[in-house]
Amino acid sequence: MLSTPWSRETGLRVPIVNAPMGGVAGGRLAAAVTAAGGLGMIGMGSTGTVSRLTGELESLGDISGPFGIGLVDWVRAREPGLLDAALAARPALIAIGFTEDFSWVDRVHRHGVATATQVYDAEHAWRAAAGVDVIVARGAEGGGHGAPTLATLPLLDAVLDAVDVPVLAAGGISSGRTLAAVLAAGAAGAWLGTRLSISTEALTPDRTREALLRAHGTDTLTTRVFDIGQNLPWPPRYPSRVLRNDFTRRWAGRENDVADATAARDALAAAMAADDPAVAPVDAGQGVGMLTESRPAGRIIDELCSVAERALRSWAAG
Numbered sequence: 001m002l003s004t005p006w007s008r009e010t011g012l013r014v015p016i017v018n019a020p021m022g023g024v025a026g027g028r029l030a031a032a033v034t035a036a037g038g039l040g041m042i043g044m045g046s047t048g049t050v051s052r053l054t055g056e057l058e059s060l061g062d063i064s065g066p067f068g069i070g071l072v073d074w075v076r077a078r079e080p081g082l083l084d085a086a087l088a089a090r091p092a093l094i095a096i097g098f099t100e101d102f103s104w105v106d107r108v109h110r111h112g113v114a115t116a117t118q119v120y121d122a123e124h125a126w127r128a129a130a131g132v133d134v135i136v137a138r139g140a141e142g143g144g145h146g147a148p149t150l151a152t153l154p155l156l157d158a159v160l161d162a163v164d165v166p167v168l169a170a171g172g173i174s175s176g177r178t179l180a181a182v183l184a185a186g187a188a189g190a191w192l193g194t195r196l197s198i199s200t201e202a203l204t205p206d207r208t209r210e211a212l213l214r215a216h217g218t219d220t221l222t223t224r225v226f227d228i229g230q231n232l233p234w235p236p237r238y239p240s241r242v243l244r245n246d247f248t249r250r251w252a253g254r255e256n257d258v259a260d261a262t263a264a265r266d267a268l269a270a271a272m273a274a275d276d277p278a279v280a281p282v283d284a285g286q287g288v289g290m291l292t293e294s295r296p297a298g299r300i301i302d303e304l305c306s307v308a309e310r311a312l313r314s315w316a317a318g
């Protein structure tokens with residue numbers, strides 16, 4: 001079985017954590033990842049609320065092991081009670097991302113819960129590791145929001161040199177080969193987003209799922225158009241990697257014009273309500289080209305881990 005010192009200490013059978021993808025990683029996906037031996041995470045993204053979190057916690061059902069909850073820092077600050085509700089659920093891990101302010105860490109630790117955050121350079125990692133238990137080195141290849149600073153492998157290298165805490169690798173890990181690569185490079189585990197976003201348990205709606213399955217690795221870009229188009233207060237340093245579509249073809253490169261384009265903003269809202277990926281945002285990393293079919297998360301994880309294990313064994317055998 002594929003494992004690392006961190007996965008063994010954490011009581012996981014495999015060194016896999018699903019990224020807490022807002023609107024995608026609900027209780028069903030978290031439960032499936034935990035059942036597969038990884039750490040299942042519920043994600044509350046930019047639309048996270050206490051009632052949404054409560055609903056997804058109910059969907060965890062009779063979870064068979066540890067789980068975690070991921071929050072976006074500016075949403076935590078906006079939604080009173082969200083962090084309290086997360087703590088009350090007694091997760092093994094709380095990840096709060098998109099921040100350089102780690103004042104929440106002590107509060108989470110007082111509840112006996114471990115902490116994680118995503119980082120984008122060695123300096124950020126070093127500051128986070130003064131309190132945070134697990135650092136996620138999230139490379140620019142990754143789907144969704146993040147600072148597109150360094151690619152996953154150079155970032156992982158820099159972060160491993162900067163900190164002594166376990167480091168999970170994130171960004172573009174969509175196959176057993178890339179999983180083997182980050183583990184061989186020293187990651188304590190992998191934090192998978194895009195690869196699990198098309199699992200049958202994910203909340204991803206049907207047409208978005210089909211767009212992900214059709215996409216090639218070259219079909220993504222990093223942009224703020226959708227955040228500006230929805231008037232979301234994402235800090236500018238965290239754009240999102242999404243699939244190219246009609247909306248990005250029209251507005252990427254002139255993001256600030258979207259703020260005043262009422263018709264375009266209305267069309268975006270309508271497309272999101274209708275699950276129309278030709279216009280609505282579809283978060284996806286550069287590993288999207290490896291997605292070929294929607295399958296249960298447990299089967300995806302089993303396959304990634306057995307391919308990675310074989311690759312690492314043949315590498316070690318020389």
Ligand SMILES: Cc1cc2nc3c(=O)[nH]c(=O)nc-3n(C[C@H](O)[C@H](O)[C@H](O)COP(=O)(O)O)c2cc1C
Nearest residue numbers: 019021022045097142143144171172193194283285
């Ligand atoms: C559909 C989707 C939604 C995401 N939503 C969130 C989120 O709400 N909070 C968060 O911390 N990260 C979110 N992310 C980013 C992931 O945490 C992670 O950085 C990324 O998925 C890793 O790259 P990969 O997608 O190539 O695996 C999201 C990613 C995707 C693909």
